[in-house]
Structures are given as structure tokens and as C-alpha cells.
Amino acid sequence: MLGFGKYLKEYLEFNNLSQTEFASRLGITQKHMNEILNGKMSITLERAAQIYHLTGIPIDFIINAENRKMVTEYLFKKYGDEKNIQNTIKKQFFISELAKRRWIDFKDSTNAIQNYMDLIDFLKVTDLEALNMVQEKTLFKKTGEDINKISLWIARCDELAKSQVVKEYIPVAFNFLIEDLKKEAYLNYSIENVQNILNNYGIYFVVEKALTGSKIRGCIKVKGKNPAIYLTKNYVGKDSFFFELYHELGHCKSDYNEAKNKVIIEGNEKQEQRADKFALNTMIPEKVWNNIQKDYSENSLLKISEENKIPMSFIVGRLAKMKMINYKSEIYNKYKER
Template identity: 25%
Template sequence: MDHIKVIKSEQGHEQALARLMSLMDADPAPGSREGDELDVLAFLIERYEQEQFPMDTPDPIEAIKFRMEQQGLRNKDLVPYFGSASKASDVLNGKRKLSLNMIRKLTTGLGIPAEVLIRDPVQQLANESEVDWQAFPLSDMRKRGYFEGFTGTLQELREYAAEKVSKLLSSVPSGFDLQPAMLRSTAHLRSNDKKTDPYALWAWQVRVLQKAQEEQLPTNYEKGTVDREWMQKLSQLSWSEQGPRLAIEYLNRSGIHLVVEQHLSKTYLDGAVCVNANGNPIIALTLRYDKLDNFWFTLMHELAHIALHLDGTETWFIDDLDAVGEDKKEIEADALAQEALIPREVWSNCHFFGPDSVRALAQSLNISPCIIAGRLRHESDNHRLFGGLFREKIKGALRDYV
């Protein structure tokens, strides 16, 4: 024991092996001097061999072929694992990448360990996540360009859904934290009686974060910047035909992202707001209704959440503004949004007799008449009011953002 040294050379390795064999022949008692020496030598030899002769993980395709040879399988026997004879041939010839879906079938059916077949870090991440990858609205996501660089068919996307969606989720710091199981604790969801698809909402949230991440702001947000006075100044940009674009610049100069991202099917969204890892608010608008007044009210509503509620205890506010409810925070946000656009004392003293009175009030407040007409239609529940007047669209003004 006094002369045992760390093995550093081939000669030392051979000497240690010879001594190990000698001790094993002697079969020393556990705990004896020779028994302890045997244990130490075995440990040192193993460590040296691991460093000098590392065992590579078998190539996935070679592992499949080896198991086929063991079990006497032909290419056609792999159809249940790959989906078709042509896919089986492509995989075995290295022309098609193994999908996580295939890997799981091979692990279950042929007993090949997943760690042998998985080489892609994205696949490893997807394999460790208990997510139903097929539950995402893959067709809509593909059409909207959620999967950058993917040009395959919907069928191919379904085969590689775990990889493609996992890559999307991992593209932003908190992508996996938005999963449906955590939605109740990480988001304040204002919705109507229609059932929201949680996977569509999850994908949309990640897409919003992804777009904001790609945008460089000139400054960081200072808490307390957004208040009623700040919002009123912003609302006065609506008087200009370029108002929506000017609003985005106004927000950016204060460290606030504005992302336009169309809602996915079964999400019924108008807007949302959250704070990114840098502390900068992100406002997302879907422009679900192509109306200028809807743009301004939704924007003000999300800004009201920043002013009143984004204190770190709520990660997201997600809004369907058609929903009617008694949620205190939503009532507060609606009230501040209305106050910023048209002060309460002004509105209560107004009497409208036609388009001219709408224009006069708009001019006095320096805001778009569409905002006033939109509120009148909403409160009177008469969406035919003023006929074709005051019905400017928003998507044309933001065509570069849609």
C-alpha cells in the first residue's frame, strides 16, 4: 500500500495489472492490507483506462443495424418504427434524421437505449420534457413562419414536431415556463366563455418573446414611466395618419417593445403584456379587429397594466377585450385606458348630435375621431352608428409589422 502510485504511463499500467492479477489469485480477505491494495489498484486502473481508452457511444445507425442483425430483422420489419419502407431505407442510409418519435418507438420495440440514439441536444431537451408535441397547432404555426428555415410538408412537421417545437420554445429564456400546466400561476388571463387552446396560446407567447428578443431598444424601461399623463401624450399621436407608427417609436424610446403578432386559432386574443428578462415591458397586439379605434384602446389597456399591475408578481396579462367580467385588475385597466383617451369629466359633459360633434371633440382633445366614434358605438351597442364614417383600418398603417 505504501508504494501505490497514480498510473501515468503504459508501463505503470502494465505493472499495476500484473500486481492486480497476483492479488486476485491470492484472494485476500476484505479489509485486509492486501484486500485494500486490490481495491485501490482496481480503481486506479479503471480511471487510467477511461482516460486513455474512452469508449465512444455507438453510432445510432450502427446500433440499429446491430440489433437488426441480432434479431434477424430486414428493412421491412422496421416499417412500424419509421412509418414506411422508404423512410426506413432513408434512415439506414443516413439520408433521413431520426426523429424523437422514431427513437421512442425503437427504444420500446427493439430495446435500444434512448441515450444511444439521441445525439441532438434539442432532441435530448424534448425527450426530457413531458409535453404533448402533437397538441400544438402545427399547421397554423407552419403557415405563420414559426419554424424558421423549415420548408417541409405538414406530415414531415408532425414527424419532427418534438424537435421543431422544442427548438422554438428554447429560443427564448422562459419558453418552457409558459407551458399550460403553469399558466394559472404565471399569467392573468382575461377570456370569454370560449375555450382557449392552451398550446396555441403557449406557442403565440413564445413567438411574441422571440420577436421582442430580436428588437434592439435605444434604452431600458424605467419603472414609473407609464402613467396617465404619459398615456395621454401618446394618445394624441392618434391625430396623425402616421399615429400607429409614431406610437411604436414613442414606446421604443421609453424602453417598451411593441410586437404585432396575429392570434392563432382558438386563442381569441386582442393583446397581452409582460416583462422580459431585462425588465423591459413587451406589449403584443394581434390586430384581431382591423379597426383604428380598437388598436388605440387595446394599446392603452395594455399600458394601463404596466402602470398599475406589472409589479413582478404577475408575469403576463393576456386579454380578450370582448370578454365581460368582474376582474378587478381588468376593470382598473379599462378605466385608465378610457381616462387616457377621453377624460371622464369631458365625456360626461358631452352631447353628440352627429359627425360634426365627434370631430369637434376629437379636435379639442387632439385625438382621432375614430376613438370617439368607437366608444360611442361600444357604449350604445350600435355598431352601425355613423355609417361608413370614422372606420379607418389599422393593418394598412402597420403593414410592415403584420
């Protein structure tokens, strides 16, 4: 693999420049020049800048050609041949689904080396070995879940979050955020409105379908100083959606500092119990829930819903979850919301 050397050789031939003359202009020996042209000597960023000034060939092009050479050498050394490279990447990183969902614009889906380059560019890592270090900073416990699928999903959410304009995150305004979300929940909420509210309080928010077979529901991380909450579409209704959102906000409230250095998908037992409790109490305050359990006739629930501005779907959803009513019951199906 010659890297940028073959392009430089073509440039010299096209412009009728001898290798000796160009070596002199670069201030290197003929031997050094020959090693560059034949891919035996890597081109540094400083050398790429010198070549740019002499030829006008963009530095990015030079560096990308050199990177491709190094990646190719690394992959052939590790996997043996291009067929094994392609099969491994397809199996471990779900190339077909990524292309079908247009998460990655693969430049040449038949080229294993290009697929690898497109993947590491999407994942924002120098190579897939470095991805292991990124994954080590993910708080995650579920067995049977593919960490590569999660990493790809998070990368996709990161990409979508780029277009969002968020204000400064001010922790002391957290309770005001919760009140605004409660008002939105009581109305006919929309994902767009929820995103706008969160962005206004300095939080990135993305809802994106997970890759096939992944059961992840959400995560929280910190981008710069701003929290970022990502949810999958694995929720089944309005109450489920807001539970997941409030669960991640519970982490935001209690685990913000840890999320600066880690992606929290599933924290330790204490963290998860705390986040669950925060979500449940935000949706239905404990005192109100105690009253609901005393009388959950429809009229009583409607009165509690109106007085406390709690969606009926939250109430019947929790009653069904606690097996106090049946999911097939008339009252549940009357008030459930998608």
C-alpha cells in the same frame, strides 16, 4: 436509440482508432466506453468537453445528439410509436399552421421526433411537460381558448421582440409616454410609429396575428426590467387598436410587479376593470365624455375633437359601443378609421 455513440463509433472507425485506445485517452474503462458507443450511458457536459478536445467534434453537436436520444426514449415511452407521437403533436400544436406561417422552420416535417425538438426549441422549454409550468404562470380565464395556441403566439412575439432596441424603462416617465401616444393617435398613426414611441420609453411592442380560432387580444409581461406588450390583429379599427394598447398600458401602470413573474392575458376582475377604465379615460377623459353625452350632433363632436385633440373615430366608436348611435349611421361610417 444510440445518441452520440453511433457518431463516435463512426469517428473511431474512420480514424482507425480502437475503442480501447480512445477509452484510455478519455481516462475511462473499456466497459464504460462500450456503454457510450451503444447508447447505454449518457454523456455529460464534462465528458462532451473531453471528447471535443480529443476529436474536434463540437460540444453542441454532442449534446444535441444526446438530447435527441433522451427525447426519443421519453416520447416512445409516453406515446408508444412514432405515428402516435406525430398525430399528438400535430393535433395539440398545430404543426401545419406554424409551418405555413413560417413561425417555425421545421427541419423535417415528416419526422415526429424532429418536430418535437423544433417545438421545444421554439417554446424555449426543456420539454413539453415543462410548458405546463410556464402556462401556470399565465393569468388567463377565458373558457374555450386553447392555452397551447396562446403559448405559441407569445413565443412568436418573444422572437419578434428580439430585434427591437429599447431604452431603459422609467416608470416616472409613463405620463409623457401617454401624451406622445395621444399625439400619434390624433394623427395618421402607424404601427411602426407606435412601436418606436414605446421602444423609446423602454417598452417592447409587437403586433402579430393570433393562430386560427384564438380570440386572445393581447398580453403584457416583463422581459428583464422592460415591459413587453403584445397585441393580436383581432382589433377592427383605430379606436379598437388604441383601446387594446391603452388597456395593456393600464396593466403596465398598475400591475408591473406582477407581470415580472407572470404573463397577464386576463387578470382578476379588479385588474381588468381598472385597465378598462384607464383605456377609456385615456382615449376620452371622463369630463369630455360627459360633455359629449349632452350633445352629440356632428358639429358639436367636431368642435370637441379639435379642442381636445381626440380622433373623431374614438368619439363615434364609443358612442356606437354605448348604443347612442348606430354602427350603420352616417356619422359613424363617416369618421370610423381602420
